[in-house]
Amino acid sequence: MGEAVAETVGERFRELYGADAEGVWAAPGRVNLIGEHTDYNDGFVMPFALPHQAVAAVSRRDDGILRLHSADVAAGPVELRVADLAPGSDTSWTAYPSGVVWALREAGHELTGADVHLASTVPSGAGLSSSAALEVVVALALNDLYSLGLRGWQLARLCQRAENVYVGAPVGIMDQTASACCEAGHALFLDTRDLSQRQIPLDLAAEGMRLLVVDTRVKHSHSEGEYGKRRAGCEKGAALLGVDALRDVPYAGLDAALERLGDEEEVRRLVRHVVTEDERVERVVSLLESGDTRATGPVLVEGHASLRDDFRISCPELDLVVDTALDSGALGARMTGGGFGGSAIVLVEAGDVDAVTKAVEDAFAAAGLKTPRVFEAVPSAGARRLV
């Protein structure tokens, strides 16, 4: 499959730029199994890569020009001068790839330009990291072509910087690291403080289960502002508790920490979510490592309740997926990603896939909502060169 995609994307590159691309790279979207809104608190996450990916055909240039084209945009390539790239200078889709070029140059890497054609199968606005996939695929291509010698986690850090500073979105490091570092057949247990990682084997099909992604196809418009508010609230909590990040509040000391926060009710709820969520990630890791995969279901449900009631970033559509899936026999379910729309994940016995899917679709129809997009998520390969 990789080769066929590479051929199509390479062919379009040739049409656009009149020469063969020097190479073709791919970087996936991700789904997060557990560990939500912990990454900007230096905590734990456990995403895995989706088969959906951004693919980039790229060649170097030596005249300081960056040309960017996407298969999703009818118009021809956008042309930018590498030397003029600056935070806030670009507000269209091109900010993701051009932000990566900016971040690489900022980090001292001499880039003299590139021609890029991108095509992505990661659904956008679904909370499945379509932007991170675009960033990482471009970063990896330039890393290879300019022989920068950067490792996956270093590329992830640069991509995060591009998104934080150049695009202006205060995201954590999970999505970029997932796209850069995940491996097929595994979930990535990542410590976002030092980016140390452990690949956790995850073969649900072999155990008679499936993980479904349910894209609600809803994205509430206030999501970005709310993300920033949660992040600021968490930072306030850490400051009030005198720690560098909420990761430093031990689970065993949670009650005492909440007590110290007194009547800061909003902050108390955020702190409780982050500290309990880190503990849930560790619990899921040990359940998976001891072969007790089905027992992760209730932990996912606890995670959802915490995001809904304490962190307050769920929405009626995500709650409807979770409640309906559980009522119709799912082992576990929770919202995944930033929140306020996007996707939920549902852990089901293989034999229950059709019944649970139908129950969720029927519930959406009865509520007058668009039919959700449901697909099975299989842990897939991280970023790599295709050709």
Ligand code: GAF
């Ligand atoms: C978004 C962000 F980009 C991630 O960094 C992470 O914070 C996630 O929301 C919530 O866990 O995907």
